[in-house]
Amino acid sequence: MRKIIAGILSLFAGQVWAAQSVPFPDVEMKLIQISAYVYYVQGLPGVATENAGFISNAAAVLTTEGWVIVDTLGTPSLGEMLLQRLQKISSKPIKKVFITHYHADHIYGMQVFKALGAETYAPVEVDNYLASEIAEKRLEERRESLKPWVNAETRLLRPDHYVDKDFTFKLGDTEFAVMHFGSAHSEGDLSVYVKNEKVLLTGDLVFNGRIPFVGGDDIAHWIAKLEEIARVPADVVVPGHGKAFKDVADGTGFTKDYLQLMYTKMLAAVNDMMPFDEAYGAVDWSKYKGLPAFDAGNRRNALRVFTALEAGSFAKK
Numbered sequence: 001m002r003k004i005i006a007g008i009l010s011l012f013a014g015q016v017w018a019a020q021s022v023p024f025p026d027v028e029m030k031l032i033q034i035s036a037y038v039y040y041v042q043g044l045p046g047v048a049t050e051n052a053g054f055i056s057n058a059a060a061v062l063t064t065e066g067w068v069i070v071d072t073l074g075t076p077s078l079g080e081m082l083l084q085r086l087q088k089i090s091s092k093p094i095k096k097v098f099i100t101h102y103h104a105d106h107i108y109g110m111q112v113f114k115a116l117g118a119e120t121y122a123p124v125e126v127d128n129y130l131a132s133e134i135a136e137k138r139l140e141e142r143r144e145s146l147k148p149w150v151n152a153e154t155r156l157l158r159p160d161h162y163v164d165k166d167f168t169f170k171l172g173d174t175e176f177a178v179m180h181f182g183s184a185h186s187e188g189d190l191s192v193y194v195k196n197e198k199v200l201l202t203g204d205l206v207f208n209g210r211i212p213f214v215g216g217d218d219i220a221h222w223i224a225k226l227e228e229i230a231r232v233p234a235d236v237v238v239p240g241h242g243k244a245f246k247d248v249a250d251g252t253g254f255t256k257d258y259l260q261l262m263y264t265k266m267l268a269a270v271n272d273m274m275p276f277d278e279a280y281g282a283v284d285w286s287k288y289k290g291l292p293a294f295d296a297g298n299r300r301n302a303l304r305v306f307t308a309l310e311a312g313s314f315a316k317k
Contacts, residue, residue, distance in 0.1 A: 079109020100203025125188025208242030
């Protein structure tokens with residue numbers, strides 16, 4: 001009976017994809033096992049529209065009842081590629097999907113898993129994002145920049161459940177802790193800790209091997225939350241971008257150090273009423289210059305932080 005059900009699910013998944021008539025992108029997606037029951041795929045280095053949109057990580061946890069997915073990649077085709085790889089490991093159903101935050105490189109694969117009946121979860125703050133023009137404009141832009149993999153069939157989906165506080169749950173024999181961090185990297189962020197496996201899935205609160213993208217306005221809050229993440233008793237951490245790592249404090253320290261440098265230097269410049277160009281040029285960025293996405297993103301990150309701090313300074317006056 002299980003095989004029959006699995007076959008039906010596989011057929012349905014194929015029909016969802018076939019309806020779009022889009023070939024899979026020519027990118028290598030390797031399913032990496034990091035504990036007995038936790039797997040992830042590692043996006044390739046690059047900016048959002050490179051590598052057919054495959055620049056971010058997604059993870060999957062196999063329980064006795066089925067799969068739990070954390071993030072769904074940047075196109076429906078990438079989500080389908082992930083699904084196919086998971087089904088080679090186990091034909092158990094996709095039970096739950098957690099979206100760590102609503103940035104485009106993590107959400108457009110969601111519709112593949114939703115079509116299979118998975119329950120979906122995301123931070124409560126994404127409701128504001130979905131109600132904004134930004135969400136629709138981003139989708140329109142990706143329909144051009146990631147054509148044909150993001151197209152007219154690609155949809156923005158609301159989650160079934162909004163997460164506004166920490167909670168725990170058990171699926172089969174596996175225990176999970178979901179941590180809600182509010183606005184840090186984005187409008188709203190969460191992470192998932194797999195207790196049995198001691199694996200932490202952080203989303204883009206943590207980057208590894210490339211500079212972070214600063215999407216939210218409260219960088220000080222992000223730094224504080226990284227200090228909380230560093231205390232989670234995990235044996236392995238899967239960041240939102242880059243390779244999984246074992247030393248939680250050291251691995252999260254990369255993101256924290258980058259953000260701390262950005263915050264400290266831009267805050268000092270704002271307090272000294274220094275123009276942005278002068279402030280940016282005065283910072284020693286040599287530690288990060290050779291990393292992926294530096295040329296495309298570092299100056300933009302600094303300007304975003306500078307502008308947010310400047311606006312806060314003006315508000316206090």
